[in-house]
Amino acid sequence: xxxxxxxxxxxxxxxxxxxxxxxxxxxxxxxxxxxxxxxxxxxxxxxxxxxxxxxxxxxxxxxxxxxxxxxxxxxxxxxxxxxxxxxxxxxxxxxxxxxxxxxxxxxxxxxxxxxxxxxxxxxxxxxxxxxxxxxxxxxxxxxxxxxx
Amino acid sequence: xxxxxxxxxxxxxxxxxxxxxxxxxxxxxxxxxxxxxxxxxxxxxxxxxxxxxxxxxxxxxxxxxxxxxxxxxxxxxxxxxxxxxxxxxxxxxxxxxxxxxxxxxxxxxxxxxxxxxxxxxxxxxxxxxxxxxxxxxxxxxxxxxxxxxxxxxxxxxxxxxxxxxxxxxxxxxxxxxxxxxxxxxxxxxxxxxxxxxxxxxxxxxxxxxxxxxxxxxxxxxxxxxxxxxxxxxxxxxxxxxxxxxxxxxxxxxxxxxxxxxxxxxxxxxxxxxxxxxxxxxxxxxxxxxxxxxxxxxxxxxxxxxxxxxxxxxxxxxxxxxxxxxxxxxxxxxxxxxxxxxxxxxxxxxxxxxxxxxxxxxxxxxxxxxxxxxxxxxxxxxxxxxxxxxxxxxxxxxxxxxxxxxxxxxxxxxxxxxxxxxxxxxxxxxxxxxxxxxxxxxxxxxxxxxxxxxxxxxxxxxxxxxxxxxxxxxxxxxxxxxxxxxxxxxxxxxxxx
Numbered sequence: 001x002x003x004x005x006x007x008x009x010x011x012x013x014x015x016x017x018x019x020x021x022x023x024x025x026x027x028x029x030x031x032x033x034x035x036x037x038x039x040x041x042x043x044x045x046x047x048x049x050x051x052x053x054x055x056x057x058x059x060x061x062x063x064x065x066x067x068x069x070x071x072x073x074x075x076x077x078x079x080x081x082x083x084x085x086x087x088x089x090x091x092x093x094x095x096x097x098x099x100x101x102x103x104x105x106x107x108x109x110x111x112x113x114x115x116x117x118x119x120x121x122x123x124x125x126x127x128x129x130x131x132x133x134x135x136x137x138x139x140x141x142x143x144x145x146x147x148x
Numbered sequence: 149x150x151x152x153x154x155x156x157x158x159x160x161x162x163x164x165x166x167x168x169x170x171x172x173x174x175x176x177x178x179x180x181x182x183x184x185x186x187x188x189x190x191x192x193x194x195x196x197x198x199x200x201x202x203x204x205x206x207x208x209x210x211x212x213x214x215x216x217x218x219x220x221x222x223x224x225x226x227x228x229x230x231x232x233x234x235x236x237x238x239x240x241x242x243x244x245x246x247x248x249x250x251x252x253x254x255x256x257x258x259x260x261x262x263x264x265x266x267x268x269x270x271x272x273x274x275x276x277x278x279x280x281x282x283x284x285x286x287x288x289x290x291x292x293x294x295x296x297x298x299x300x301x302x303x304x305x306x307x308x309x310x311x312x313x314x315x316x317x318x319x320x321x322x323x324x325x326x327x328x329x330x331x332x333x334x335x336x337x338x339x340x341x342x343x344x345x346x347x348x349x350x351x352x353x354x355x356x357x358x359x360x361x362x363x364x365x366x367x368x369x370x371x372x373x374x375x376x377x378x379x380x381x382x383x384x385x386x387x388x389x390x391x392x393x394x395x396x397x398x399x400x401x402x403x404x405x406x407x408x409x410x411x412x413x414x415x416x417x418x419x420x421x422x423x424x425x426x427x428x429x430x431x432x433x434x435x436x437x438x439x440x441x442x443x444x445x446x447x448x449x450x451x452x453x454x455x456x457x458x459x460x461x462x463x464x465x466x467x468x469x470x471x472x473x474x475x476x477x478x479x480x481x482x483x484x485x486x487x488x489x490x491x492x493x494x495x496x497x498x499x500x501x502x503x504x505x506x507x508x509x510x511x512x513x514x515x516x517x518x519x520x521x522x523x524x525x526x527x528x529x530x531x532x533x534x535x536x537x538x539x540x541x542x543x544x545x546x547x548x549x550x551x552x553x554x555x556x557x558x559x560x561x562x563x564x565x566x567x568x569x570x571x572x573x574x575x576x577x578x579x580x581x582x583x584x585x586x587x588x589x590x591x592x593x594x595x596x597x598x599x600x601x602x603x604x605x606x607x608x609x610x611x612x613x614x615x616x617x618x619x620x621x622x623x624x625x626x627x628x629x630x631x632x633x634x635x636x637x638x639x640x641x642x643x644x
Contacts, residue, residue, distance in 0.1 A: 068427045
């Protein structure tokens, strides 16, 4: 079933942040090379949850279209976070980049759908899009470093 | 995801009088969660003695509370605001459990309630008077605002958390004491607020809650020590009981009644955004609010626009997910109880009898998500070819029913809206500033929406209403509430 209510979308966003935080924690444990960067990503995910919740709980009102603001197909943003035994760091970083692209797409799509209805929430989503796009660049640079 | 219910077991709701939780000696009734149709609490129908005890406690608390500085009173409200934020999710879920509304709607209600507490925290500024030096040589004149004593606040069933907060924070901020009577159908939200009021450190007797029905209302109306009443409910009660009796007793009164709001669609409206706004307007809170859209008036003689707009409205409406409000996927909850459902069905039948065309029948094939009885659920309903003389076109249904009409032009649409007895919150959807201004200028409703489906004034604006939607002069919320809960005393002074 598609996610149509603000509550369902916020919960879904939280689950994406949680899942990806666990993924980065796992990476940080497995690959010591860039442990600090990966732990920082996981920490930032938790901050993102706070930011989203703050926007949602601050702006939600009985008068806005909270129950009708979205039409999100959750399967389109399903994350692949399992890493097989022996996965190389290079492949793990590749997976992280894919994951970031999916999450960025989710936030961008959700922001686009709701932009005229509940402005603060899409604004918070777009801030995360920017942060995660930067993260994508950082991951690509780690991947480049790894490839050398 | 289905969220956890905060109310466990079947608690007995008590009255909160003079800072104590007191068991009532009155008859006990069930509080029913309409989604599951199960008893979630027991509520007393308090006696005349109990309302009198609450008024007595409030009266006794008034002299000291009045002398408490506005700053100190505001600090109590700041603490209450913080506690409400801490319990935001819990109190929101309580609303859904006792009322049936969706969790997004409950959280919205919580936020709007808290905003009134926030605004009332500004009482040191809000309550200021004004002065003029030398009205005559050596003589100065100034105005001070003083509290009056004890106020009664009577809440409806449709917004169990928020509506008493349109008044109570301003009443106590300005130095008055309050006795609140929640709807006996949904008493749990006010019980939760009273628990937090207690924790916030308000002195005993300043904030009292007495559960019950007519006996409590009459006890407030007839009591000589109650200075005024803030009421929200049906028009017959607002007009014939509250307003009338307050007049006889010399009490101040805010009596907010029913509505029949017209949503006027101009051919230049942004169709997608308008339709989403209409979904919230007509079907949000299952149509049980005085700001809901009731009549949809599509303007213009372009049959093509009418048909495509209505096709889109029907397509969107027919996809609305119905179920228990704690299920996050749900867009519309049940009606508050089965009697209210029967009443709405009665209106649907009258629409058919009077010749309206039933485009979407909410009585049939109600698809409730999850394993819940359909006792209180009703699907969204759309009628076309509705006329102003039909019951569904003129009376307040208070359910998820959209009555669609057509108007040749804006003038006719405004005339249609203005011909209705109510005047609460009409709206126009258009891309034209000229049309919007014309509508705003001429339509007789207390609130006006321009591309807004639920015209809910923020806490720092009055919750207005005209004609049969409102009885009184000053309104709840913001500056007007401060005026309502205070007397303007003018002092002229000269020193020899």
